Amino acid sequence: MSTPVLFDSAAGQDQSEALLAQVQEAIAKRQPLRIAGSGSKAFYGRPIAAHLPVLDVTGHRGIVSYDPTELIITARAGTTLQELNATLDKGGQMLACEAPAFGPHATVGGMVATGLSGPRRPWAGSVRDFVLGTRLISGLGTHLRFGGEVMKNVAGYDISRLLTGSLGCLGVITEASFKVLPKPRCSISVQQAIPVERALARLREWGQQPLPISAAAHDGQTFYLRFEGNEGSVRAAHDRIGGELMDAAYWGALREQQLPFFEQVHDRRALWRLSVPSWAEPLAIEGDQLIDWGGAQRWLRSDASAQTIRTVAEQAGGHACCFSPAATQSPLHPLTPAILRLHLNLKAKIDPQGIFNPGRMFADF
Template sequence: MQGTRDVDDSGALLEQVNRALENATPLRIQGANSKSFLGRTTAGEILDTRTHRGIVSYDPTELVITVRCGTPLAELAQVLDDAGQMLACEPPAFGDDATVGGMIACGLSGPRRPWSGAVRDFVLGTRVITGSGKHLRFGGEVMKNVAGYDVSRLMAGSLGTLGLITEVSLKVLPKPRQTLSISLQMSNERALQHLAQWGQQPLPISAACHDGECLHLRLEGGEGSVSAARDRLGGEYLDNAWWADLNEQRLDFFDEDQPLWRLSLPNNTPRLSLPGRQLIDWGGAQRWLKSDAQAPFIRQVVAEFGGHVTCFSHGLTDSPFQPLPAALLRYHQRLKQQLDPQGIFNPGRMYAEL
C-alpha cells in the first residue's frame, strides 16, 4: 500500500551519515522538531528525516504496518483509522507535523499505556543506519538481533543517540467497539484507593486520570461490558476528546507558567508532598508536576517511593533525565560505543556522558 507522496530517500540519508563519519561531524537528527524540548541541547549538522516518508506495507488482516521514519504521525493515524485500527499506545504528537521516527525515538506513550503497553512494546522491527555507516534491518522476520540486544526496541526512547531509524514495523490493534468516558468527584487519596481495587477486577478501564478534583475514567470494549461498567461506577459523562487534550498537554493544567516535571512511580504511591500542582495519570503510575522546586529535591522525594523524574521544560536543568547509577551508565556507554563508535548521533542529547 503506497501513496503519491511516498519517497524512499534512504540513500541520501546514508550518504549524509557516511560523510559525517568521514569528517567526524556530529549529526542532530530531527523530523518536525515537535519534541525538541525533551532532553539536553545537542549541537551538530541537522539531518532532516522528513524527505524519507510513506507507508511501505500494510495489510490490516495481519495487524502490522511498516512505515518510513519521516512519515507524519497524523498520516499514519489516518491510514489506520480508515481501516478501523489504531496505535494502541497513543503516542502524543505535540505538533501537527510530528513524524513516526520522532515517535519511536522519544518513546512517549499516552493514557492507555498501563493497559496496552508502551511504544516499544509495539515495535516489531526496524531498519537503522548505524554509526558504522551501514543500513541494517533488525527484528521482524528478517534477521536476529546482534550482540544479545533487541536493537529495534532499544531504539524506542533512545532519542536518536544509537542510530538513525529509517523504517519501523509496528503492531496495530482494532479500535474498540465502544468508548465512553466518565468523571467521578472524589479526592486524590480516594481515587488511588479505588484504582487499586478496580485494577483487580474485570473492568474495561483504558485510561484513568485525577485532576485534583475529579477522577476521569475511559471505558472501552464491547457495548455490554462498557454499559455494565458505566451502570456500576456512575459519574457524569465526559467528552472522549478530553483524553486527547490530556495526551497533547492542552489542558489548563499545562498552561501554568511553571516548570513541568514527569514523575514515574509505582501506581499505588500516595500523593506526594511536593510544592506546586499535581495531575495523576496512568492510574497513578505517572504524575505531572508543575513546580518551581529544584530538581535534586524533587528527585529525592520521588526516589523515596521508588520512582524517577524527567524534566519536560527544556533548558531548566543540564540533567533533564534521571541521573544514572555508575554501573548502569557504563552499560549505556558500551551500547553507544557498539552502535555509534564515533559518537556522531545526537551526542549528549540524553546524558552528557553519552
Template sequence: MQHERDIDHSAALLEEVNQALHGNTPLRIQGGNSKAFLGRITGGEVLDTRSHRGIVSYDPTELVITARCGTPLAELNEVLAAAQQMLPCEPPSFGADATVGGMIASGLSGPRRPWSGSVRDFVLGTRVITGLGKHLRFGGEVMKNVAGYDLSRLMAGSYGCLGVITEVSLKVLPTPRQTLSISLDMDSDRALLRLAEWAQQPLPISAACHDGQRLHLRLEGGEGSVAAAHDRLGGEVLDGGFWADLNEHRLDFFDKGQPLWRLSLPNNTPRLSLPGVQLIDWGGAQRWLKTDADAAFIRSIIEKVGGHATCYRPGVCDSPFQPLPVALMRYHHNLKQQLDPQAIFNPGRLYAEL
C-alpha cells in the first residue's frame, strides 16, 4: 500500500546530523513521541523522523517487510493484516502517532512475547545514521571497530542513544488461523503454579495475564488444537479486545495515580510481596506494579530474584531504567564511543553516564 506522503528523506536527516556534529549540538530524536514518558528527560535540538516514511518493500511470500523509520506503526500493521500477517511480538503503540523507528528504539513487546519472541528477535537488518556522520546499512556495510556485535539488533531498545534508525527490515509471520480468549476463576498463587505446569505441555497458549482476581488466557493455532485446549482448560469466553487494552495500558489498572513500575522476572518466579497493587503478564515473567514505594526498595527485592525494574512514570526517580553493573556499563560506554563519539544522540536518555 503506497501512501501519498511516502518519501525517502534520509539525505535531509543525514544533513541535520552532520550539522549537529559540526556544531557539537545534542539531538533529541523523536518520531510520534508516544514513548516520551520512558527514560530520563533529555535536552537537545529535536530531530523529527516522521518525514522519512513509507514501506520500502514487502513480499508476503518471503515473510519480510522493510519500512522507513517515520512510517506510522498503525500503517505497517494495516499492510500486514491485509496479507493476513503480523508482527508476532505485538509492539505497543501508546498512541496513534507511534512510528516504526520508535517501535525499534524502545524495543517493547506485547502479550505474545514469551511465546513468540521480542522485537529484537524479528529485526533482520537496519539502516542507521551514526555519530560519525555516515548512513550505514548494517549487514551490508561492516564497521570493523565494532565487529562481533549484532548492530541491527542492538538498536532495539537503544532509545536513540546509538544512532538514528532510518530503515528496518523485519521478519513477520502469518496470523493464527484460530484465536480464542478465556477467563478462569483462580487466585494469583494458583495461577502462577498452573502456568508453570502448562508451560511444560503442548498447549496453544499465546498470552497469559492475571488481573488480581482472574486468570486470562489466549489460545491460538489450528481450530482443532484451540477447541481441544478450551475443552481441557474450561473457563468463560473472554472478549479478545482485552489483550489490546492490556498492551496499550487502557485497562482500569493503568489509570494514572500511583507510579507505575514494570518488573521483568525470571520464569516461574512466585508471587512477590511488594507494597501496592500488581498485575501479572507474560505468564508471570512481566509484572506491573502500582506503588509509592521507594525505587531502591523495589529494586532491592527484584534483584534478589534475578529481575529488574523500570519506572513508567516520569520524574519518580533519576534512573527509570535498572542501574547497570560496572562491567556492563563499561560495554555500553565502549559501544557509545564507537557509534556516537561526540555523544550527540539522546544524551542521558538511558542513563546519566551515557
C-alpha cells in the first residue's frame, strides 16, 4: 500500500478542539446550536431559529491527506469544494458524484450534510456512495471516528453513510474521507430535439445496453446526453446514437441551478425536486418540468399545493422536496410514522439533548 500525501499546510487549521469545547459547553447548558458553514445550502430543509448560537465550522479546513494511488482523499469539514476539486484535478481524479456547490465557498461538510449529487449520480453513485469515513462531534460531547481510509467497510452499520444527508441533525461532521475516481479520458455532450416521451423511452431501452452514458436531461424541448469513458467507446456511442455536439458547460449549469429554468427571478412558483423511478412516465401535474438523472430526478416549477405535488410523486413511486425557501413549512417529504420513529430513536442515541440543528429536517427531529 502506498503512503498518502500529508498536507502539512492544513495543520494550523485544525479547530476540532475548539469546536468540541463549544459543543461540550452547549451540552452543559442544554443550549441548542445552529451548525453553519458557508450557507450555500441554507435554503435546504426547514429554517432553524435565528437566535440560536452558531457553531461555525468554516475555519476548520484543509486537505488532511490525499493518496492518488489508493483513490482516497480526506478533508476537514470547512474545506471548500473548490479546494477539494482543485487538489483532485491535479491528480487527474474527481469526486464522481458531481456534488453541487451553489456558491464559491461551499464546504465539504455541507456537501456531506445535504447529500446532494449532480448529473452523473445514476451512473456513478451519490455522495453517500463515496463517503468512506467521517469524524463526528456527538451530542454526548465526544469526538468519534467512523469508517476510515479503506475501500471496504464491513464492520457493522456504516454510520458515515447515515450521516450523509442528515443536515447536521446528528452531530458536527469535522472530517470526511472519500473514494475518488480517475477523470474520464474522453467526454462528448450532444443534444437532440425530440419529445420527452421519446427521450424517456430511449433511456429505458439504453439502460439494458453497455453505453457510456454519464448524464441525461430533457427540458421539455431538447434531449441532452453526455458520453464518458475511453475514446473508442465514446466515439462509437456518438456514432450510434447521434446528436448535435454541444458545450459541456451545460452540465455544470444544470448542477448549479444556473440554467434559465432555475433563474426565473420573477417566477413566483415554488421549485420542487421530485425523486422518482427513472422509468416513470412524464408527470401529469401543472407547471414546467426539467428532467435530470435520466428520468430519476424531475425538477418542477408549479403553483400546485404541496399535498398535490407529493401525492403525484408518491403515485409515481417517489417523493418530493421543496427547494424554495419558505414555500412550505415542510420542505422535505414527510416520513411515515414507522420511519420517523427510527429517526427519533437514532437522534436520541447520538444527540439525546437535541443540541444540533433542532427542526432542520423535521419539526420533531
